[in-house]
Amino acid sequence: MTVAITVQAQPSTGRERPASLLGTTRSFVERRAIWLVLLVLIGCAGLLSPVFLNPINLFNIVRQSAVVGIASIGVTLVMITRGVDLSVGAVISLAAVLGAAVMGGQDGNVAQAVAMTLLVGTLVGAINGLLIALRGLPPFILTLGMAVAVQGSNLLYTGGTAYGVVAPGYRDVVNQRLGPVPLLVLIFAAVLLVGLLIQNGTLFGRRLYLVGGNPEAARLSGVNVSRTLFLAYTCSGFTAALAGLVLLARSGVSSNFAGQGYEFDALAAVVLGGTTFEGGKGGIGGTLAGVLILLVAFNLVNILGLNFNAQLVLKGSIIIGAAALYRLAQRRD
Amino acid sequence: MFGIRMVNALRLGPPLLAGFAMLMAACAPAPATAPTSAPTTAPKPAATTAPAAASTTAPPTVAPTTAPASAKPTTAPAAPAPTSAPTALPAGTSPEALTANKPVDTAAFKKNPPWKLAISAGYLSNSWVVFAQQYAKYEASIHPEFAKDIVVTDANFNATKQVADIEDLLNRGVDAIVYWPVDDKAIEPVLEKAIAKGIPTVNVGGGYLDAPGVVSNAYIDQYLLGEAVAKRMAEVLNGKGQIISMLPIAGTTAAVDQDKALKDVLKNYPDIKLLDTQNGDWNRAKAKSITENLLQKYQKIEGVFSPAGQMSIGMAEAFEEAGRLQGVKFSPGDEYNGWLKYIAKHPDINTGIVTFPPSAGRTGVQQMVKILMGQPVTKGIQVPSVFIKLEDVAKAAEMDRPDDWWSSADLPEEFKPKS
Numbered sequence: 001m002t003v004a005i006t007v008q009a010q011p012s013t014g015r016e017r018p019a020s021l022l023g024t025t026r027s028f029v030e031r032r033a034i035w036l037v038l039l040v041l042i043g044c045a046g047l048l049s050p051v052f053l054n055p056i057n058l059f060n061i062v063r064q065s066a067v068v069g070i071a072s073i074g075v076t077l078v079m080i081t082r083g084v085d086l087s088v089g090a091v092i093s094l095a096a097v098l099g100a101a102v103m104g105g106q107d108g109n110v111a112q113a114v115a116m117t118l119l120v121g122t123l124v125g126a127i128n129g130l131l132i133a134l135r136g137l138p139p140f141i142l143t144l145g146m147a148v149a150v151q152g153s154n155l156l157y158t159g160g161t162a163y164g165v166v167a168p169g170y171r172d173v174v175n176q177r178l179g180p181v182p183l184l185v186l187i188f189a190a191v192l193l194v195g196l197l198i199q200n201g202t203l204f205g206r207r208l209y210l211v212g213g214n215p216e217a218a219r220l221s222g223v224n225v226s227r228t229l230f231l232a233y234t235c236s237g238f239t240a241a242l243a244g245l246v247l248l249a250r251s252g253v254s255s256n257f258a259g260q261g262y263e264f265d266a267l268a269a270v271v272l273g274g275t276t277f278e279g280g281k282g283g284i285g286g287t288l289a290g291v292l293i294l295l296v297a298f299n300l301v302n303i304l305g306l307n308f309n310a311q312l313v314l315k316g317s318i319i320i321g322a323a324a325l326y327r328l329a330q331r332r333d
Numbered sequence: 334m335f336g337i338r339m340v341n342a343l344r345l346g347p348p349l350l351a352g353f354a355m356l357m358a359a360c361a362p363a364p365a366t367a368p369t370s371a372p373t374t375a376p377k378p379a380a381t382t383a384p385a386a387a388s389t390t391a392p393p394t395v396a397p398t399t400a401p402a403s404a405k406p407t408t409a410p411a412a413p414a415p416t417s418a419p420t421a422l423p424a425g426t427s428p429e430a431l432t433a434n435k436p437v438d439t440a441a442f443k444k445n446p447p448w449k450l451a452i453s454a455g456y457l458s459n460s461w462v463v464f465a466q467q468y469a470k471y472e473a474s475i476h477p478e479f480a481k482d483i484v485v486t487d488a489n490f491n492a493t494k495q496v497a498d499i500e501d502l503l504n505r506g507v508d509a510i511v512y513w514p515v516d517d518k519a520i521e522p523v524l525e526k527a528i529a530k531g532i533p534t535v536n537v538g539g540g541y542l543d544a545p546g547v548v549s550n551a552y553i554d555q556y557l558l559g560e561a562v563a564k565r566m567a568e569v570l571n572g573k574g575q576i577i578s579m580l581p582i583a584g585t586t587a588a589v590d591q592d593k594a595l596k597d598v599l600k601n602y603p604d605i606k607l608l609d610t611q612n613g614d615w616n617r618a619k620a621k622s623i624t625e626n627l628l629q630k631y632q633k634i635e636g637v638f639s640p641a642g643q644m645s646i647g648m649a650e651a652f653e654e655a656g657r658l659q660g661v662k663f664s665p666g667d668e669y670n671g672w673l674k675y676i677a678k679h680p681d682i683n684t685g686i687v688t689f690p691p692s693a694g695r696t697g698v699q700q701m702v703k704i705l706m707g708q709p710v711t712k713g714i715q716v717p718s719v720f721i722k723l724e725d726v727a728k729a730a731e732m733d734r735p736d737d738w739w740s741s742a743d744l745p746e747e748f749k750p751k752s
Contacts, residue, residue, distance in 0.1 A: 054629060057626075060629065064622045160459075160462075161460035161750045162735060165733070247618060251617045251647055252646065253735070255616075298622070302627060
């Protein structure tokens with residue numbers, strides 16, 4: 001992680017933070033601050049409800065976070081480049097419906113369905129990436145339009161009812177537990193690991209920060225900005241499709257709008273995790289903490305047994321409180 | 334700053350509301366909806382009741398707040414006996430019923446065929462309304478008086494667009510409009526305009542509205558439905574046990590009426606303890622997550638009140654994965670195919686079905702036929718929810734069909750959606 005940050009600082013033109021040891025340390029603490037917030041939240045939750053720290057409950061939280069979490073990984077990469085991807089919700093819906101449609105209730109079709117779904121999701125991401133990288137369209141409006149178009153295609157394809165039957169074997173396999181650990185948690189962890197490797201261990205990962213920090217400087221220093229953007233959005237399409245497949249496994253398919261709202265969840269998690277709209281900083285590690293904060297809040301209000309209206313107030317407060325605490329931790333440093 | 338701009342652009346609502354909605358959306362793992370925006374964003378059978386939600390807020394004269402509490406316990410007949418064949422639920426005790434029997438003079442709408450029928454859909458994005466639409470088309474097809482072409486417009490949850498849609502329909506010279514609203518209030522003026530032109534309007538979205546712009550409603554009574562579901566659950570639990578309740582989007586008529594029905598019924602069953610009431614927003618994934626959390630909180634849950642089959646599946650799966658499906662009885666859900674399929678495989682948890690029939694679309698067109706012939710009708714015609722006993726549920730389940738599908742034996746194959 002620190003490697004990426006150091007590299008990021010190099011091409012900056014003074015607007016960015018200096019590439020000093022201090023800067024690196026600061027960013028180190030900045031990145032950990034969100035984890036501190038998560039720990040505080042978990043501590044409070046543990047005090048408020050004895051059930052909360054029960055391992056099954058904790059695994060449930062991670063499992064529930066898999067859909068948003070996986071989609072957030074791609075969105076993080078995009079947002080490091082100063083972009084945004086609002087099409088992930090629609091891609092999740094499409095992936096869930098398409099996956100079930102190709103499966104047609106037959107276990108034999110699972111591999112084909114997974115491959116096809118990932119391909120289509122990646123393709124949507126690639127189109128986003130192409131139009132942004134080559135035509136310079138603003139990511140916000142482009143991906144918003146893409147969300148509408150994808151949702152429309154989904155409805156056209158299905159004719160209004162979520163057409164398709166999920167293969168029973170697919171759900172059985174993905175929903176199983178290995179000992180106490182749900183397989184979904186391991187899948188999520190694996191995708192996270194790959195994401196971290198890409199972010200921190202590849203040239204592409206480092207270029208994301210360069211492009212996000214200062215696209216012009218990145219271009220002048222020989223980075224192929226278009227290619228980097230293209231790849232980032234393509235990754236986001238891929239992870240959104242994967243998230244859709246996970247949603248399909250977790251809850252079956254029951255709606256053409258199964259993914260509706262996930263784009264906001266992902267965005268909230270990514271921003272909460274320290275990857276801002278300004279780009280050039282943050283990363284997948286922080287996003288994981290952001291996702292977990294959202295899900296802990298959701299779990300906690302259920303476990304406390306608050307009525308619905310109070311739940312909304314508390315959930316909102318937790319998010320605002322987390323953001324405020326995070327800021328505070330950054331400032332103090 | 335950018336975030337707020339973005340949210341504005343997306344929600345097209347007042348900035349504060351939009352910001353709040355995003356916040357709320359952010360904290361749930363499943364697509365969450367702020368209650369304020371519920372009627373327009375309801376994702377599922379939500380749609381069916383979203384119109385109803387709007388109805389209650391529309392004219393203050395429509396929903397008498399005093400009626401239900403006192404009237405219900407005395408007048409509502411007992412829940413359908415589990416042993417009987419499909420039975421229509423009792424009618425005539427809900428707030429709607431107070432005005433639904435009001436006669437409507439249809440002389441002004443009588444006209445000679447062919448009639449050009451239009452469907453103004455507030456949205457076509459969930460399976461229930463798609464089936465309701467197909468039922469409407471089917472019914473129209475068996476009346477030769479209707480012209481072959483039926484005009485369908487889809488407002489896609491945009492109330493302003495629905496106003497424009499209906500204006501277009503008036504300009505195109507249609508003879509009759511069946512519709513389900515995004516927002517009753519928003520389209521009331523244009524509906525009144527239609528009526529002034531002699532074009533009758535029938536609401537087929539499952540909700541009920543007594544307003545000058547609506548000639549008649551084909552409606553489903555959420556209170557009666559909730560009451561039948563609650564009574565059946567209480568009977569199966571032998572009047573005692575700890576239960577949880579799963580309701581649709583907070584603030585919708587469905588959620589409010591079902592909740593009230595449950596609590597009214599539980600007054601007669603003091604040994605049934607309602608542990609928790611949650612809103613699963615007609616969302617299977619959300620209902621599942623909530624239930625996973627509740628299963629951690631409560632070591633003993635013996636009964637589940639969940640009238641919407643779509644949420645019942647998510648809940649049952651959570652029980653199943655926690656290894657606790659054996660100890661629980663589910664209330665009747667509706668005839669959502671995914672739930673029927675689930676019950677067919679796990680008959681021991683269930684207690685039958687109380688339907689939420691998409692054939693409201695058909696009933697609405699039948700009502701329209703009478704109106705166009707100048708026959709007397711009433712302000713509302715109840716589409717009866719029917720109790721299906723457990724033995725017959727497996728027969729109703731269409732195992733090869735998608736989950737997102739409605740049991741619809743009386744709808745000919747060529748009118749069924751793609752599966």
